[in-house]
Amino acid sequence: MPFNPLKLAALLLATAGWLGAGGVTVTATDQKNEAVPELVVWLDPLGAPVPPADPAELAATVEQFNEEFDPYTIAVRLGTKVEFPNRDDVQHHVYSLSSPARFEIPLHGGDETEAVVMDQTGHVPVGCNIHDWMISHIIVVDTPWFGTTDESGRLALTDLPAGPYKLTAWHPRLRKTDEREINLVAGETLAVPVELRLRPDRRIRRAPTAGGSRY
Ligand SMILES: [Cu+2]
Numbered sequence: 214m215p216f217n218p219l220k221l222a223a224l225l226l227a228t229a230g231w232l233g234a235g236g237v238t239v240t241a242t243d244q245k246n247e248a249v250p251e252l253v254v255w256l257d258p259l260g261a262p263v264p265p266a267d268p269a270e271l272a273a274t275v276e277q278f279n280e281e282f283d284p285y286t287i288a289v290r291l292g293t294k295v296e297f298p299n300r301d302d303v304q305h306h307v308y309s310l311s312s313p314a315r316f317e318i319p320l321h322g323g324d325e326t327e328a329v330v331m332d333q334t335g336h337v338p339v340g341c342n343i344h345d346w347m348i349s350h351i352i353v354v355d356t357p358w359f360g361t362t363d364e365s366g367r368l369a370l371t372d373l374p375a376g377p378y379k380l381t382a383w384h385p386r387l388r389k390t391d392e393r394e395i396n397l398v399a400g401e402t403l404a405v406p407v408e409l410r411l412r413p414d415r416r417i418r419r420a421p422t423a424g425g426s427r428y
Contacts, residue, residue: 235397248366
């Protein structure tokens, strides 16, 4: 039989489709049917191993700017080195008393940076000893598939192997994580509406001189 490159290409495409990737789009709303931004979402494969991490991807940044942390919520993979650059000219004293990561780092400003490696999964709330209103939440997960919802409450994750997953959603105003099982089909994007009951926002408002609140 003569070699037919077109047939080979078709076969490869079919194989890729069979083994191929699916996606998920999360849309998060609260009890007032308003979009929920800054929701941390991650997918753990059920019955399949997670692919090993690329060391180059194990990096994240939580900066201090205008006397706030940015971002407010972030998911990182286990083993990620989180850098804390101080973009302000004032001093910050970044700390966490959490069990996955305990640290305390004085940062004098002018882009001074220190880093902490997140080597345990879980919730790492981060504060500043000097500015009580400053808070950030780092969620350390053992999967490469995670993110946070945008201003419209949406998050799209693509290129996941087809199969079953546990989808977990976390937000500082949730009483407990929201968990559900989903099944991803190759070549399809699954729409997952996530309806949440959020507690009132009890965050201490930031200094009036430093601009508006996020909520
Ligand atoms: Cu501070």
